[in-house]
Amino acid sequence: MAKPPDIDIPERSKPSKTSFSIRPKKVEQWLEDLPRANLGETARLLYDALLDVNQTNYSYQDRLRFLESLRDPVQYVTDSLKKHFIGASYPLPIKNQKIAAATREIQTAMATGYKIAISDILTHSFLFTDKKLLTTLLHRAITYYGRTLLTSYQIYAPCAPKVWLELHKLYSIAESRKLENQQVDDYQRVYVERASINAEYSRILLLALASPYKLRQGEASKIYFTLERWTRHCQLSNVDDYKDRENGFFGVMLDRDAPPRSLAMTMPEDCDPQLCRILNTQTLAELIRGEIQGSEDIGESTITSIELSRPDLSHDLLRRLLIAWGVETKRNFSRTEAHEKVEVSIGLNSIHKHIGKHRGAKQNEIYNNPAHFDSMVIENVNEEKPDIWNMVYPTELSGLAPLVEEEINLNSPDSSNPTSPSYQQGSWAIINESAGGYCLEYRKGTSAKAQVGELMGIRRKSDDVWKWGIGVIRWMKFSSTRTLRLGVEMLNPDAAAVGIRSLAAEGDKSAYQRTLMLPEIHAIQQPTSLITPPAPWRVGNQLSINILGKTVQVQLTAVTQCTGLFSQFNFKFLNAKQDETDTSDVSGHWELDKDFAKIWSAM
Numbered sequence: 001m002a003k004p005p006d007i008d009i010p011e012r013s014k015p016s017k018t019s020f021s022i023r024p025k026k027v028e029q030w031l032e033d034l035p036r037a038n039l040g041e042t043a044r045l046l047y048d049a050l051l052d053v054n055q056t057n058y059s060y061q062d063r064l065r066f067l068e069s070l071r072d073p074v075q076y077v078t079d080s081l082k083k084h085f086i087g088a089s090y091p092l093p094i095k096n097q098k099i100a101a102a103t104r105e106i107q108t109a110m111a112t113g114y115k116i117a118i119s120d121i122l123t124h125s126f127l128f129t130d131k132k133l134l135t136t137l138l139h140r141a142i143t144y145y146g147r148t149l150l151t152s153y154q155i156y157a158p159c160a161p162k163v164w165l166e167l168h169k170l171y172s173i174a175e176s177r178k179l180e181n182q183q184v185d186d187y188q189r190v191y192v193e194r195a196s197i198n199a200e201y202s203r204i205l206l207l208a209l210a211s212p213y214k215l216r217q218g219e220a221s222k223i224y225f226t227l228e229r230w231t232r233h234c235q236l237s238n239v240d241d242y243k244d245r246e247n248g249f250f251g252v253m254l255d256r257d258a259p260p261r262s263l264a265m266t267m268p269e270d271c272d273p274q275l276c277r278i279l280n281t282q283t284l285a286e287l288i289r290g291e292i293q294g295s296e297d298i299g300e301s302t303i304t305s306i307e308l309s310r311p312d313l314s315h316d317l318l319r320r321l322l323i324a325w326g327v328e329t330k331r332n333f334s335r336t337e338a339h340e341k342v343e344v345s346i347g348l349n350s351i352h353k354h355i356g357k358h359r360g361a362k363q364n365e366i367y368n369n370p371a372h373f374d375s376m377v378i379e380n381v382n383e384e385k386p387d388i389w390n391m392v393y394p395t396e397l398s399g400l401a402p403l404v405e406e407e408i409n410l411n412s413p414d415s416s417n418p419t420s421p422s423y424q425q426g427s428w429a430i431i432n433e434s435a436g437g438y439c440l441e442y443r444k445g446t447s448a449k450a451q452v453g454e455l456m457g458i459r460r461k462s463d464d465v466w467k468w469g470i471g472v473i474r475w476m477k478f479s480s481t482r483t484l485r486l487g488v489e490m491l492n493p494d495a496a497a498v499g500i501r502s503l504a505a506e507g508d509k510s511a512y513q514r515t516l517m518l519p520e521i522h523a524i525q526q527p528t529s530l531i532t533p534p535a536p537w538r539v540g541n542q543l544s545i546n547i548l549g550k551t552v553q554v555q556l557t558a559v560t561q562c563t564g565l566f567s568q569f570n571f572k573f574l575n576a577k578q579d580e581t582d583t584s585d586v587s588g589h590w591e592l593d594k595d596f597a598k599i600w601s602a603m
Contacts, residue, residue, distance in 0.1 A: 005123075007169050008162060009116050012057045020052040022066040031073060043077045043102060046070065050109035060120040064137065067113045074110060075188060078103050078147070085155050087217055089449040090476060091442050091484040092155060100155045104148050108160070111144035115166070118173070131179060138174045139184040139197050142167060146204040146224075153212035153220045156476040156484075165257035171201045172254050191228040199231040205279055206234065208259035209250060210324050214475040214487075216452045216564060219317055226313060233284040239273045252277040285326030292318050316562070337432050343459040344428045344440065345468070346449055348533060348566050351457035352514040355468050356497035431485065437471055442484040452476055453563030455516075455531065456488055457495075470495045470518060470531065472563065491568070492518040492526075499546040500532065503553060512546050518568075530569045534562060542574065 021027075030049075034042050053066060085092055085100040092100065118137045121129060145167050152159050174180040180198040187193055206227055212220050236252070250260045255275045263278075292315050313321075345351045431439040438458065442450075450456075450473060457468040475487040496519070499512025516531040530545075537543070539559055545552045553574040560568045 005119055005169070005173055007115050007119060007173075008166060009112065009119050010055055012055055012116070015056050015058070019056050020049050022053060022058055022062055024065065024069075027066055027069055031069065034073060036073075036076070039077065039080050042073070043081065043106065046074060046077060047102070047106050047109060050106070050113060054109060054112050054116060060117040060124075060137075063113060063117045063120070064133070067110065067117070067140070070110070071188065074106060078106060078151075082151075082154070086221075090156070090451065091478075097155075100151065100157070104151045104160065107144050107148045107151065108163075111141045111148065111166075114138075114141035114144065115170070118170075122173075129177075131177070131182070134177070135174070135179045135182045135197065136184050138170055138179065139186070139195075139200055142170050142197060142200050142204070143186065145170075146200065146207070149204060150207065150220060150224050153207070153215070154217075155478070156213055157478045159259075162257055164259055165255075167201070167204065168252070168254040168256075171197065174198075189228055190225045195228065195231075198236060202231045202234055202236055202279065203227040205236075205250070205252060205260045206231070206281070206284075206325065209279075209281075210321055211475070213477045214320075214452060222313060222317075223321070230284055230287065233287050235280040235283070237278050237280065239276050239278060250279040250281065252279060281325040285322055288318050288322045288325070292322070336434065338430045338438075340430045340460065342428050342430055342440070345457040345459075346454055348455050348516065348531060349514050351455060351468060351470070351495070352497045352516060354457060355495060355516070437474075437487065437489040440486045440488060442486075450476060450484065450486060451565060453565050455566045456486075458488065458490075467493075468495055469493045470516060472561075472566075491531075492521065494519055495531075496547070498530075500530070500537075500543045501546075503542040503544055515545075517545070517547075527570055529560060530556075530571060532567050532569060534564055534567050537567060537569065539569070543571075 015021075034045060036042055050070070053063070058066075081099055081103045085096045085103075088096055114137050118134065118141065121134055121137065145163055148163060149159055171180065174197045180201075181196050183194045183196055185194055189195065192199075203224070207220070207224055210220075210223050215223070249263045251263050252260045253276055255272070260279055345354045428440045428442055431441050433439070440458075452473055452475060454473050456471050456473055458471060459468050469490055470492050471488040471490040473486050474489050477485050496517045498515050498517045500515045501512050513533065518529045518531065520526060520528045537556060539556050542553065542555045545554055554571040555574055556569045556571050558570040560570060562568070
């Protein structure tokens, strides 16, 4: 009998009368009797069965047969449970956190079952090991650990202890027996049904290197599935094959419970050559560059509901992956610790209401016009009508009129109260700060509805009572104490609440859309810009901006960023046209079409 491999498996006992039976007919009948309409009960039964079998002695052949029969119901349950935590508001409620934890536990239990079979086959058949069977077992165990990590990234949670160490050990076993390049069938994969252990392991390494805590909701799973096609374009090799320290090389420490890291942080000379591998992503980076140049962009972001159903990746996401896998990034500003409570408002509408709530009711009325609809008689069903997709991404100014009438209207009048639940502020604390932004920790309050790429307003206690700094959430992660932490990049230390509508809608007096105007920052040559909803505005649109009852006509000239939750535009002034209904000048003598410097103090 050979020495068992150094992998973590639970202690097992002999089967008893109360043990779960894994005889094929018993398992088949048990699976048929699962109450699939009751998702919670089905999940509990699967988890209990896995725990029982993982703590009982069975032959590795019977164990493999049992685990393979559970793959479909486990995938059904885990995919169904994800609706409780993917797309939800963050921080997750306790119930949703427990559902996510249960999903990870089921996936981990599957990986543990395959590890037990690996240990048994290596212990009891050392001289005549079934290599094909061992390759399948290793591939399955690595796959389920990868799904466990994916679930952690989807809820911005830390990885469970020892997951990375067990992954590295499983790959080491495959390497030591020269099985890492053997192909294994897996019908649950989306694009490539046959893959090697090397490909599946590299897929998980690349997902971890994609800065998963900076991804927007829905992007981690898109990358995970797309990597099925991309892993063959990267190489995993020994340290001896590594020659030059260039972008696109990452170190994997097989004896540590840690994900891969850039070679700038993991020096090859600091690790045992036998326990260190180099991941080369240069060819993959070139492939991504080619996809960006040779494909049509599907949109500025993968977070909108229109794009989430598409399997391909947007140019914006591809560029971020190119940076993550091909270019070494460094922090621009040093961080300093800070412990200070701040007021936070999340989302464009919420920030706008908090900034503008000191105004009179008359100013807020311009955002509250209810939508109105007209009926018409269709005389000819073959009459050509505008494309409905122009309502989402208008391609010409003439198509903006119906869009403004139906889409630009805001909430009903009773929602204008900034203290309503949709616009309440949470209690947050600054953990550390730099010249570029903050690390914030959620303390208490209503559901924060935080998302990567969402707009955030921050008001410090020492600031002026109406002064809100504007930032964007770049990453999210739950700490070890289950508190949510955010990385916020500051866009501007000040903002004005204004309203915009298309010049095409000037005649019908449609409501203005809530928008923020960020003042110019001379020190870094940052021009004045507008923060708008992600649709329908595009470069070239001509808008009317309402500022304290006055109107300014502008044209959008460039988009500086679009996260799918908001867009930021540069603009230029057209001929000024003042609103005849309110000609009072609240800030002295200034010309709207030439100078904005004096308007900020008035706001």
